[in-house]
Amino acid sequence: MKLGVLFSGGKDSYLAMQMASEQHQVSCLLTINSSNKDSWMFHTPAIEWTKLQSESLGISQIIQKTEGIKDAELVDLLKLVKRAKNQYSIQGIVTGALASTYQSTRIQKICNDLGLWCFNPLWQLSQENLLRLLIDSEISSVITGIAAEPFDESWLGKEINSYTVDELLLYSKKYRINPAGEGGEFESLVIDSPMFEKKLEIISSKKHYSNFSGRLEIREAKLI
């Protein structure tokens, strides 16, 4: 089956894409570039660098801008999925949705209306199992946004590896956070994986941080 992946460049949508590619042909990456940093639907930090990921994966990307206003952003998502269906003849959509019925309901409705299959291979996966699966799948990602205690400035740009996973699991008990960031505690960007032809290297970046909230502004990055 030819599939399009709703792709933010973060660990969840990337992992969903990699799992889908083991059984189907991933024809395109669908990316929403939202100007609303607090969107409930779409992951926003470092979205501009998904172009390099698409290049390294050798998979075409379609980008749709949205102002990220509730409901209007769904119209933009519908436009994006329609474009993918028309341009790449996809038969289904893959998402990295884990637990949010808000997100999954809206995407399921769009797919159903367009006669497309909808695959959510991470659905209901526990936060710990998701982190373990990322490591087992040799997916390297860095933290590009934080929004919860106890994440201090040192977490911006930190790579999610087996050591970080242990730390996140400890934090989940002590601070009652979701260790894989499902509640928006942090955002990530995948920089390398077995499917990448070249690794994405961050050449220059700036940390913006205040009171357990921050983002990593990537100023320059390239494939090496």
Next chain:
Amino acid sequence: MNILVISTCQEKLSENEFVLPITEIIKSYKFDIVDYTSVDSSIALNYDKIIICGTSLQDNDYLNFLENFKTLSSSNKPILGICSGFQIVCSMFDEEIIERQEIGMIDVKTEIDNPLIKGNFQAYNMHNFSVDKLNSFNVLARSNKTIQLISHKNLKIFGASFHPEVRNEQIITNFVLI
């Protein structure tokens, strides 16, 4: 306790979404997952309970195998059908399936005391088909729009048109304990 989990997914990738969340809930018990195309009269012999899982909204291939599922009704084993499994347990007793779509979290009211769930609750629905009038089943719970939870009048056969593995896991654990 040995549970037979029947996947109704035509595409293996859908099993991550519709089967694995259920086996995660029952992982402390022994279970096997079998494909809907393998269902026959002998398949239930070595099991104590049967769960028939749901599948993707676009996936209707299981409808081609309804006759095979009818053999399960004489197995005398408790069965829980979820979403497409709900339609399958209804079809096992020749109930009429109708087109009726519900997608999302929906308020459900319990109408009859039952061993699976008590009171009102919110349920994650994702179906294009449902039932309207039932002959062999009692309606245990319903939303404003559809019948949501049913039990057979004489057998321990249940159906949930929603997905209890999302936010209502106790329905599955209660079924296992019946």
